[in-house]
Amino acid sequence: MKNLSNFNLLIIILLFSSCRQQPFTGTVHIIPYPNQIAIGTQYRPIGKNLSIYLSPESGLDKDYIEDLLSDTGVKCKFTNFKWIADLTFDIKPDTIGLEGYRLVSNDYGTKITASDTKGLFYGLQTFRQLITSQNNTLVIPFVEIADSPKFLWRALMLDEGRYFKGKEEVKKLLDEMARLKMNTFHWKPFYIS
Secondary structure (H helix, E strand, O other): OOHHHHHHHHHHHHHHHHHOOOOOOOOOOOOOOOOEEEEEEEEOOOOOOOEEEOOOOOOOOOHHHHHHHHHHEEEEEEEEEEOOOOOOEOOOOOOOOOOEEEEEEEEEEEEEEEEOHHHHHHHHHHHHHHHHHEOOOEEEEEEEEEEEOOOOEEEEEOOOOOOOOOOHHHHHHHHHHHHOOOOOOEEEEOOOO
């Protein structure tokens, strides 16, 4: 009987020691790289269901957020309660400047604050890039990011007069531009004379 209780104790100790959070061993790949970033040594599992709080003045579209994060394997559920959300978006005037944002991820969740909707949008793009897989679990590292664009004009040009792509390819290109935080699209359309 004593051997059995010692064996049970050993199993319990092994279970608890394996549940301990491992240090963050991944690297952070963000394009473009933020102005200021502090990367912690831990990460937070975000699971398959992510609760999101959008402040009323955020201006972000719920369907777009769901579509964007579904590529990573995350399913979104929106809540009206800020304190229980895993991810919060909040407008705070004079946070960091035009189109800038602050992203803080820690034990309590991830908070993205910005002066305007564009800043929240770019913070969302960074959040998406931070999601990685560690031990078959979706995680986000503990980070503190303060970022704003170096240039107000971040553009891409498509010359469809020379290289015709079609409507669907142009839509994909616009999505990729948004993910890379580019804000201007120069389009030379195809003309038939």
